[in-house]
Amino acid sequence: MNRARLDETLADLDADGYLLDASQEDANQLYLSGFTGPDPFLTLYVDGEVHLLVSGLEYGRARTESTADAVERHADYGYEYGGREERYDMYADFVRDKGVESVSMPPRGPVGTADALRERGVDVAVDGDDRLGEVRAVKTDEEVEAIREAQRANEAAMRAAEELLASADVAGEEASADGDADAEPGVLLAEGEPLTSERVAEEIEVTLLRHGCALDETIVAGGARAADPHDRGSGPLRANEAIIVDIFPRSKATKYNADMTRTFCVGEPPAALRERYDLTERALSAALDAVEPGATGEDVHAAACEVYEAAGHPTFRTDPETETGFIHSTGHGIGLDVHESPRLASGGGELEPGHVITVEPGLYDPDVGGVRIEDLVVVTEDGYENLTEYPIAFEV
Amino acid sequence: MNRARLDETLADLDADGYLLDASQEDANQLYLSGFTGPDPFLTLYVDGEVHLLVSGLEYGRARTESTADAVERHADYGYEYGGREERYDMYADFVRDKGVESVSMPPRGPVGTADALRERGVDVAVDGDDRLGEVRAVKTDEEVEAIREAQRANEAAMRAAEELLASADVAGEEASADGDADAEPGVLLAEGEPLTSERVAEEIEVTLLRHGCALDETIVAGGARAADPHDRGSGPLRANEAIIVDIFPRSKATKYNADMTRTFCVGEPPAALRERYDLTERALSAALDAVEPGATGEDVHAAACEVYEAAGHPTFRTDPETETGFIHSTGHGIGLDVHESPRLASGGGELEPGHVITVEPGLYDPDVGGVRIEDLVVVTEDGYENLTEYPIAFEV
The missing domain is CATH 3.90.230.10 (Creatinase/methionine aminopeptidase superfamily)
Structure with a gap:
């Protein structure tokens, strides 16, 4: 990953952070998190740092294998398996916990998550230029x-x-x-x-x-x-x-x-x-x-x-x-x-x-x-x- | 596909149609379109019919291989390779052409498409209950x-x-x-x-x-x-x-x-x-x-x-x-x-x-x-x- 180019590109965003909600099948997620999670997880880029939020099942592996600066798990936000709305509450808490009030998401990010964050007062903008994709295009x-x-x-x-x-x-x-x-x-x-x-x-x-x-x-x-x-x-x-x-x-x-x-x-x-x-x-x-x-x-x-x-x-x-x-x-x-x-x-x-x-x-x-x-x-x-x-x- | 169950389930939607924008990697898309397109394409379910919108490259194969009731291609809407906004214009035209003013999308549908349709006056609701996933769960x-x-x-x-x-x-x-x-x-x-x-x-x-x-x-x-x-x-x-x-x-x-x-x-x-x-x-x-x-x-x-x-x-x-x-x-x-x-x-x-x-x-x-x-x-x-x-x- 070209970290300098990433920092430079995402510094231009009209948002506090860049948010991904995807599994390893999403190339942006694989690139930014450096983690091969088979189920969707959150990656938040803010102030030059990459934060992950994963399930308890993935926590151990995410800490040792991902390239993220910090890894948290659902239990850190009191979330247990189950409710959809509680899950979105946790997402909003995770984002706000980093001082983030607005995020940018790639065009193919999930609309369910985007709308749920909006309902919880977090601004969500679509990164129509797919900046992360443009960073990924230039290989080290x-x-x-x-x-x-x-x-x-x-x-x-x-x-x-x-x-x-x-x-x-x-x-x-x-x-x-x-x-x-x-x-x-x-x-x-x-x-x-x-x-x-x-x-x-x-x-x-x-x-x-x-x-x-x-x-x-x-x-x-x-x-x-x-x-x-x-x-x-x-x-x-x-x-x-x-x-x-x-x-x-x-x-x-x-x-x-x-x-x-x-x-x-x-x-x-x-x-x-x-x-x-x-x-x-x-x-x-x-x-x-x-x-x-x-x-x-x-x-x-x-x-x-x-x-x-x-x-x-x-x-x-x-x-x-x-x-x-x-x-x-x-x-x-x-x-x-x-x-x-x-x-x-x-x-x-x-x-x-x-x-x-x-x-x-x-x-x-x-x-x-x-x-x-x-x-x-x-x-x-x-x-x-x-x-x-x-x-x-x-x-x- | 359990078509009767699908019709029954989607009849309950608070929207005119159900819209997917995804490639074959998305199981909902594979299920509803019956088409193995490697790049994202649109599938619109409306009034019991499945409509596809694909690129010229996929058109021939989509007509013969998909299970859709109708297949259209980008050229039918005057779209040529290139512009993002023109692409979203085409999407809105395609939806409206079927008499659809509001669509439901699954939670993991792309926020870029959802927001672009909203900007063009099409109502987009998230199907939080993932009804298509529930239909898919019951196998024939x-x-x-x-x-x-x-x-x-x-x-x-x-x-x-x-x-x-x-x-x-x-x-x-x-x-x-x-x-x-x-x-x-x-x-x-x-x-x-x-x-x-x-x-x-x-x-x-x-x-x-x-x-x-x-x-x-x-x-x-x-x-x-x-x-x-x-x-x-x-x-x-x-x-x-x-x-x-x-x-x-x-x-x-x-x-x-x-x-x-x-x-x-x-x-x-x-x-x-x-x-x-x-x-x-x-x-x-x-x-x-x-x-x-x-x-x-x-x-x-x-x-x-x-x-x-x-x-x-x-x-x-x-x-x-x-x-x-x-x-x-x-x-x-x-x-x-x-x-x-x-x-x-x-x-x-x-x-x-x-x-x-x-x-x-x-x-x-x-x-x-x-x-x-x-x-x-x-x-x-x-x-x-x-x-x-x-x-x-x-x-x-």
Whole structure:
């Protein structure tokens, strides 16, 4: 955590303190409290100090594991398990006990808590600028190292996926004469069985676990399914089609995320698909070339869009309702959240050294398939450093 | 989803509609929208219909995969990526377009959205009773089956963990003469290396993945670390100490969770630990005996507390500040969230058929160790059905 930057940013608030009511699933909470509480707890930042209020169950661990300056527990305010109103009374007492009469909460803070504090005379303002998110966006060297480490695990998982695809037989081809007699020609086979998205995803996930990472979801999508950027994919994969593999693991130790996408084709791709792959590689280069301090997220997005638009493909800039073409933003910040500030999209703000971002142009059409290539980079004083160490190659 | 119950419950609202602004990580959102959107989107329940508002990126998938009655996208309201205020304008337009002038939001809904709608003339009330959570608490047969299926995966993982412990050598004992010469006597050894919490957790997680489940965390905590109920455990495990294994996996297909805890001891436990284990088994029986429709969560909690209190152990009922004894609630509802309604704790409300709950008494003391035994049950018309098919045995 960049404490100096935090102090400087929160000093500007029109409130006495900054309040979070969330569990460890909230990245702001994890960042400010340094505590992995599975149930919601309060964190109050006031006068440069971080105060926690946790249940008795979490008290011992919060004192030893959190990065907070002070930890209190419900019993300190006479609260026992149960009543909702009593719980809110305790929250108001906790805040007032620190001399705080007004707090700022992030936009996604809970409205129940905000309104309950208001009813108890504490002013609650929404931090519409999401200042804590902006502080989090600029990573310290230690945070960049944590992301780099998760990215190494990501690369091991991508390698496992690519090897599984590369070693597959193809139904209907000579080498697979022993395979599943029922498989349609063109379907990939592993050990005689159709190779499915689910099977490749499992290989990725097991590899990540072996490397200390966890994840909720992985995208392994082939053919028409790969034409929907958020489709996770399912069912048998096939030769001569684009297979998008998008992996975003989280380090179990540090809680920082990595993110990378590669698109593979087993055997030769049709000409139209090859063309789209090459174009996407050019869009990636163009977008990366635009990454430097002072450039905006919008500039980087524009660089990718221009490559596609010049080739006649629609983007959200040329047609907000299009369902084919380049139909997402060029990238996003990443850290304790997979998606955080800054955005590489229309309206995306200025890049700063320490921003860790994905750059991930893609092109989609159900009739041809989907292609996406994504690298993970950190903005530096004079450009960027690419944290991705994985080759970009279509045919496997 | 129990649509009839939902309609009946939300019909009582003092508002025109019920509004969610959340991603799939929010269980209410997953339940009401039936859509796995990775970024926050709006779901509005009004006049018995569920309306979604998603980004262009999610539009295709939301139309085919969600259970909503209608899906709209940002472009339908002329919104393009970017401005925060324009985004809130779109939200207000979307709500008003359905004839809605007032909405209810759950307590953990985002205050930024609530305040922005209020500024635009839409009344926003907090659903302090968390009615949607109460609807979710009562499971349909299909939901119970999904939980049962996740529990089968859980049992496979528990078996893998138990087998790893059972097959371990013990440093300093004859059989492990070939083991790690540096390991302290009493440390468990697997293939000559100290067997750690991390290694057992990895085995659990890999087994779960092979069974279609994912999870963020697992507890494998031995010795003094097991005396903190939420400690995940780390480092070498030892013979003759209690090792708590608490697994709460989520089915990747259905998103429903299971939950189970067993406590194991490799070799003979000290008498004090054995006594605590037997007492906890009795507390579990007493609590389970109390589970039936009409009983309250407080009743079930009391049944467990009484066993411990009668044996002279502190509980939160006898000492809210105690850090040893029975220092958590007896259980919780489980479904799309690992922790949801009802609570088996002081103040916990009435149990109903269809409630799926954990029953998990435990006893903790850093000087002796921690013990917890947890089963997963569904409340039935005349009592409960235990969904757990795993033996309760201490020594392995």
